[in-house]
Amino acid sequence: MGRIRLIWVLVLNFWLYSCSSNDDTLDQLEQETGFLTKGVYPLEDMGDLDLLVKEIGNSQYVLIGEASHGTSEFYTWRANLTQKLIQEKGFTLIAVEGDWPAAYSLNQYVQGQGSGTTQQAVQSFRRWPTWMWANQEVATFSEWLKQHNQSLPQNQKVGFYGMDVYSLWESLEEVENYMATADPTIAQLAREAQICLAPYNQDEQRYAQATLQGTSCASQLQKLLEAVQSFRARQPAQHEAAFNAEQNALVAVNAERYYVQMVRSSTGSWNVRDRHMQETVNRLVAQRGNGAKIIVWAHNTHVGDARYTDMAASGSVNIGQLLREEHASQGVYLVGFGSYQGQVVASYNWGEATRVMNVPAAKTNSWEDILHRHPQDNMLLLLRELQDVPQAMERRGHRAIGVTYNPAAESGNYVPTILPRRYDAFLFIDQTTALHPL
Incomplete structure (x- = not known):
């Protein structure tokens, strides 16, 4: 009997310890997520974006990110948010993290100046990674945009442009092709470059x-740019x-600067690229x-304020x-994205x-992990409402997935972030699915 009594005492103690441990864990979870008592709104259908559109107000610049x-x-x-901003707030420009020549071809299509199908139009993006813009989601939006533009006068049609810096040769x-007719002297400068x-x-x-050995085509490119500007x-x-x-011509100049920096300084090349985006x-x-009014589409690492x-x-x-x-006085509104798993x-x-x-x-205690634990699955965070909450102003990891990715080794994919400073709003989708490349 003594042995049985001892076993029961051990079982009871283990059960009591487990309950206490579970309570501690629950308390810790509550402490880590309980600060999200305001600024959190459901995100289930397009109507849930009305609150965000209202807060964007009269901002002239709206940047909308992506976590991958x-x-x-x-x-x-x-795309849903962009449609609402076009229809309800009068935005007429979209600039994306893509090559200028390829995006300009799609721009002509959505403004009614191109032929063929929408899928053919988005496949003007041929540089790897082609799936970034040559995908069904962009094709669906492009078809909507073409229909939206159809009945509008030319000066009110919404344009779709690339703001990246890679397309040196293109x-x-x-x-050269344009200047061959417009000004053959300038076309010759393009050929010399x-x-x-x-x-x-x-x-x-x-x-x-x-260029590390002293080679440079910078002077030819600069001469061409000045001639085209004139x-x-x-x-x-x-x-x-x-x-x-x-x-x-500007892209060619800045692309050369980017590639020169690429083999010298990752920070230098990054800054050339983002300053070119700003200039565009x-x-x-x-x-x-x-x-x-302009809408920018780019990765969170470009959209979310780097200072935070x-x-x-x-x-x-x-x-x-x-x-x-x-452009603070004209209104700049930054929207980020994130997900937990998918x-x-x-x-x-x-x-x-x-x-x-x-x-x-997502990694434990990252922003994605914290938001996953919230009772609301998909949510819109209006982050200005959280700026007076100390826990929300802590720096936590925020996942960023690029075009190259290894799910088995993603510890380096988390950017330490003060979320309510980095963005003005954040859209969190708990479980996500893959893009549909064409």
Whole structure:
């Protein structure tokens, strides 16, 4: 009997310890998530975005992010919000993290100037990773945008443009093709820049490495840009074709600067790229005129203000920070995205085959983990409401998935972030699915 009594005492003690341990865990969870008592709203259908549109108010610049380049829900909700901003707030410009020449081709299509199908139009994006823009989600939005533009006068049609910096050779070709008729002297300058770059066979890495030995085509590109700028100055202010040529010449100059920095400083190349994005946004707004409103689509790492992440310590800036600093009086509103678990389209290494990968549960105590524990599955956070809550102002990991990704080793995919400072609003989708490449 003594042995049986001892066993029962041990079982009872273990049960009591387990209950106490569970209570401690629950208390800890409550402590970690209980601060989300305000600023949290449901996100189930398009009507739930009304609150966000109201808070955006009269902001002239709205930047909408994504936590990966391969998640369907990020693209779909971003498109939904964009539609509402176009219809209800009068936005007429969209600038995306994509090449200018490819996006300009899609822009012509959505403005009724191109032929073929919507899927063919979005497949103008041929640079790897093609799935970023050549996907069904973008095609669906593009078809909506084309229909929206159909009955509008030209100066009110919504434009779709690229603001990235990679298209050195493609942009030079665009300048040469246009100037062959418009100004053959400038077309010759474009050919001279192409001749300078010809030995590298459109291989950015080869050119970048060659610059370490003193090679440079920068002067030819700068000379071309100045000539195109002079040409555009002689055209009517709203001359779209001349603006397109000038932007391609600018892309070529900044692309060369980017590739030169690429083999010297990751921070330097990053900053060249995001400052080019800022310059492109400013140029688009100036070209459209009359206080035009613009929506930017890019990864969270570009959209979310870099000053409230560990990016600031390395000297990195991004377009969200730059536009906030430059245009605070006109209104700059930053929207981020995140998810807890699901699937994503990505590749293990740069340039390799596209894969659908499983995204594991978010790291403990990350922002995604904290939001997952909230009773609301999908949610809209209006982060200005949380800026007086101490726990919400703590720096926590925030997941960022790029075009290359390894789910088995994602510890480096978390950016330390003060969420209510980095963004103005945050859309959290607990379980996500993969994008649909064409």
